[in-house]
Amino acid sequence: GAVVSQHPSRVICKSGTSVKIECRSLDFQATTMFWYRQFPKKSLMLMATSNEGSKATYEQGVEKDKFLINHASLTLSTLTVTSAHPEDSSFYICSARDSGIVTDTQYFGPGTRLTVL
Amino acid sequence: AQSVTQLGSHVSVSEGALVLLRCNYSSSVPPYLFWYVQYPNQGLQLLLKYTSAATLVKGINGFEAEFKKSETSFHLTKPSAHMSDAAEYFCAVSRAGTALIFGKGTTLSVSS
Numbered sequence: 161g162a163v164v165s166q167h168p169s170r171v172i173c174k175s176g177t178s179v180k181i182e183c184r185s186l187d188f189q190a191t192t193m194f195w196y197r198q199f200p201k202k203s204l205m206l207m208a209t210s211n212e213g214s215k216a217t218y219e220q221g222v223e224k225d226k227f228l229i230n231h232a233s234l235t236l237s238t239l240t241v242t243s244a245h246p247e248d249s250s251f252y253i254c255s256a257r258d259s260g261i262v263t264d265t266q267y268f269g270p271g272t273r274l275t276v277l
Numbered sequence: 278a279q280s281v282t283q284l285g286s287h288v289s290v291s292e293g294a295l296v297l298l299r300c301n302y303s304s305s306v307p308p309y310l311f312w313y314v315q316y317p318n319q320g321l322q323l324l325l326k327y328t329s330a331a332t333l334v335k336g337i338n339g340f341e342a343e344f345k346k347s348e349t350s351f352h353l354t355k356p357s358a359h360m361s362d363a364a365e366y367f368c369a370v371s372r373a374g375t376a377l378i379f380g381k382g383t384t385l386s387v388s389s
Contacts, residue, residue: 165319203367204321204379253320259373265292265378268313270320 162188164256166269167179173244174277181239181272183254189234190256195227198251210237244276280371281371283380291388296355297385298339300368303349310351311369311377312342321367327351338362363387 163186173179183193191212196204208229209217216229226248237256241248241269253271293337308335309328313321320375326337332344342353365384369377 162309192374203381204377206376209376219304237307259374264328267306270322272316 162258162267164269166272170273172174172275177244178242181252183237185235185256188258192257194239194255196253197240237273246276249276279378281368281370281380283368283383285383287384289386290358293357296352296358298366300351301349302370306372308370312353313367315365358387360387
């Protein structure tokens, strides 16, 4: 099946620094990708919808200036956590939508564990 | 707006027993429904999905779910639990092309 990768899988950073997380669709084109956040023992919360070539759409309560999303190509979306704080520590998961007529299926990446010290 | 409710945050079964994880949905349009499994510190693995075809959906690892429109339910079942089934299970709903809306998850424990 289709594969979505995320890089890095784990990152530890100091408070105040910025961290970039990449989400790639490896064998299909994804005009739309989604970014989720998961707190420990909690469900996944949709943060934003990333559309190739246009601005991301953020969910209510998600700071767009803090969580910068760029979808510059049909296979790559990036999430940059700017000026990270310990409360940003979380598990970030992306999904990519294969918009082929038959499938219209979303595939999830393996997630990125962010720890802010 | 769409939403899902997973009844029971924690379900415990014995190995070999029936697994039943409950999910009810709310949607103003015909929904797509999904079940995912997540093992500790890992991403999501799709178990099965309903996209308006057959109402009884068979997935991987012996799981299946039945879409019941009259009950707005999409419960997940497996006839015989294995120890390896212990994990977190998420029900999700979406419309075509949109993000998934997840339930709060159900932790399945399997005892020997």
